[in-house]
Amino acid sequence: MLDAFIQIASAEDDLLVACGECLEQYGSGEAYLPILEAVARVCRGPGGQEIAARLAQRAPTWLTHMPWLARFSGPETPRRPPLGATRERMLREMAEALEALAAYRPVLLILEDLHWSDRSTLDLLACLARRREPTRLLVIGTYRPTEVTGTASAVNAIRQDLHARGQCAELPLPFLSEVAVREYLSARFPAGAMVPGLSRLLHQRTDGNPLFLVNLVEYWLAEGWIVAEGGRLALGARLDELAVGVPENLWQMIECWIGRLDPGQQRVLEVSSVAGTEFSAAAVAAGLGQEVAEVD
Numbered sequence: 001m002l003d004a005f006i007q008i009a010s011a012e013d014d015l016l017v018a019c020g021e022c023l024e025q026y027g028s029g030e031a032y033l034p035i036l037e038a039v040a041r042v043c044r045g046p047g048g049q050e051i052a053a054r055l056a057q058r059a060p061t062w063l064t065h066m067p068w069l070a071r072f073s074g075p076e077t078p079r080r081p082p083l084g085a086t087r088e089r090m091l092r093e094m095a096e097a098l099e100a101l102a103a104y105r106p107v108l109l110i111l112e113d114l115h116w117s118d119r120s121t122l123d124l125l126a127c128l129a130r131r132r133e134p135t136r137l138l139v140i141g142t143y144r145p146t147e148v149t150g151t152a153s154a155v156n157a158i159r160q161d162l163h164a165r166g167q168c169a170e171l172p173l174p175f176l177s178e179v180a181v182r183e184y185l186s187a188r189f190p191a192g193a194m195v196p197g198l199s200r201l202l203h204q205r206t207d208g209n210p211l212f213l214v215n216l217v218e219y220w221l222a223e224g225w226i227v228a229e230g231g232r233l234a235l236g237a238r239l240d241e242l243a244v245g246v247p248e249n250l251w252q253m254i255e256c257w258i259g260r261l262d263p264g265q266q267r268v269l270e271v272s273s274v275a276g277t278e279f280s281a282a283a284v285a286a287g288l289g290q291e292v293a294e295v296d
Contacts, residue, residue: 016105018042022116031120058100059093099135106136115147129167175208189233219247
C-alpha cells in the first residue's frame with residue numbers, strides 16, 4: 001500500500017520524496033540510520049547537488065557522516081565531525097534542515113519498519129511532530145503493532161504521546177476479507193476463471209494476512225499445485241492437498257517469532273496447537289497442569 005502511495009505522490013513534479021528503512025540489527029545500531037539512508041537517496045537523485053548544498057548550510061554535521069556527498073557540499077563543509085557533534089546537535093540540525101528543504105520544495109519523509117528503529121530516529125520523529133512552525137512536511141512511519149506491544153516499547157510510547165497531543169493520525173491496516181482475497185486473485189490472474197473454493201481456502205490458511213497470502217500463492221505456483229497459463233488459473237493438485245504445507249520462508253519467520261518467547265509461553269503454544277484452532281484456556285491449563293488464569 002505504501003509503495004502504491006509513493007508511486008502516486010512521486011507523480012507530483014515539485015514533491016521531494018525521501019524514503020528510509022529501519023533494519024533489524026543484532027548489535028549496537030547506528031544512530032539515525034533510516035534518516036541517513038533517506039538523505040543519501042535524495043542527494044543521489046535529480047537535483048541532489050542543490051539539496052546537498054542546502055543540507056551543508058543547515059546540517060553540516062550530517063554530511064560528515066556521508067563523505068560520499070562531499071563533492072556536492074562545497075569546500076566550506078567540514079570533512080570530520082566538528083567538536084560538539086552530539087546526537088542532540090544532529091537532531092536539531094536535521095529538524096531545521098527538513099524545514100528549510102520544505103520551504104524549497106514540499107517534502108514527504110517515509111520511515112519504514114519503525115519497530116526496528118534506533119532511539120535517535122524516534123527522537124527526531126517526536127521532535128518534528130512537536131515543532132510549531134508551519135512547514136510543508138509530511139512524515140509517514142510504518143510499524144507492526146505486534147512488534148511494539150508493552151509499556152517498554154519506545155515506538156509505542158511515542159505513538160501514544162503524539163496521538164494524545166493530536167500530532168499524528170493512525171491508519172490501522174486490518175487483515176483482508178475473503179472477498180478481498182478473491183479480488184486479489186482476480187487482479188493477479190486477470191485472464192480467467194477462478195478455481196471454486198480457492199479464495200476461501202486461501203483465506204482460511206492465512207486469515208487474510210497479506211504477507212502470508214502472497215507467499216502462499218507463490219509457494220503453490222512454485223510447487224505446481226496451482227498453474228497460471230496465459231493469465232488463467234487452474235489447479236495442479238486437489239484442494240485438500242493445498243490445505244497443508246507452509247512455505248520455507250514463512251516457516252522460518254514463524255520459528256523466529258516463537259523463538260523470542262520465553263519457555264513457558266512456548267509450552268502454552270505447543271499444547272494449544274494440539275487443542276486446535278479454537279480452544280478454551282481451561283483445556284490448555286488442564287494439559288499443562290496449571291491455573292486457568294495463568295494460562296489465559
